Every structure is written in C-alpha cells, then in structure tokens.
Amino acid sequence: MIQPQLFEVFIQFEEHASSLYLDLSARFGENLALSWFWIEMAMDEKQHAGLLQFCKEAGTVISVVPTDEQIQHLGGLFKELSAKATKPDLALDEAFDIAIAVESSEINEIFDNLIKNITGPLYVIRKKVELAINHFTKLREAGVRFGVSKSILERLADLEQREDFVRGLVK
C-alpha cells in the first residue's frame, strides 16, 4: 500500500472510532453530562482523523509502516465493536468496555507512528503535543464520575500506568 493510501485507511479508522463514541453518546442521551463526555471522546477521534489528513496532504513520511495484519485486525475489531455499541440496552460498564477496546487496540500506537515525522505550522506541532496524553486518564476520571464498576476502574488504572510506562509520559 502506498503511503497516501495508508493515511486514508487510518483516517477511516479514526472516523470509525469517532462514530462509535457518537453511538455511545446517543445511547446515554438522557444523561447530559455522560452523553457530552462521549461526544468529547468522539471529537478527539475527529481531531486524530484531521491530523492524519494533514499528514496525507503534506506528504509526511511514514517511518514505521503498519502491517497488513494490523490493518485487518483493526478492521475486524471495529466491525465487532460497532455491533456492540448500537445495542439499545447497553450498560455503562459495557460502554466503557468498548472504549477500553478502542483505546487499548493498536490504533493509538500506529497513530503516534503515522504523525511522528509531521512538520508544519506551529499550530500543527502544538496539536501533536496536545494529543500526546494518556488515553486512559480521561476514561478513568470519567469512570469515577459516572460510577462504573470497581473492576472497570481497576482495568483503567492498570492500563493508565502501563501507558505512562510505555510512552514515558511524566505526570
């Protein structure tokens, strides 16, 4: 696959992640704060898609190329999660479970690799830095706020620590 096509595939994945979060927002529409939280998650994914679009147009060089296997795996995962996210009686824990599946998939690591060589105006670079946050911190804080089960909170705390460690993020 040539590089612009690779960007296109991952733009679609980010869009897919965004629409999953919009499904969750609709499911919990009666709880304004919770519904808005999922919209914010959806907007983050839109920003990822936008940054990839910028890279595609700028001809950003991809140094760590995602494999066909990774792409197939993510395609399968998103299909599976879409079916779950539209279940009308989806429980809060199940919604967080979907978010955990998205955020702990390979998509975030691949995204980081795709934007690694980005160059451009300062606002683009600033956006790149802004996006380098721990994906699980926001989810864990929301989990506490909206009352998910202890087991979900424990998984999130564990994933949060692991991501800090892997990405060398300083708190």
Ligand SMILES: [Fe+2]
């Ligand atoms: Fe994303």
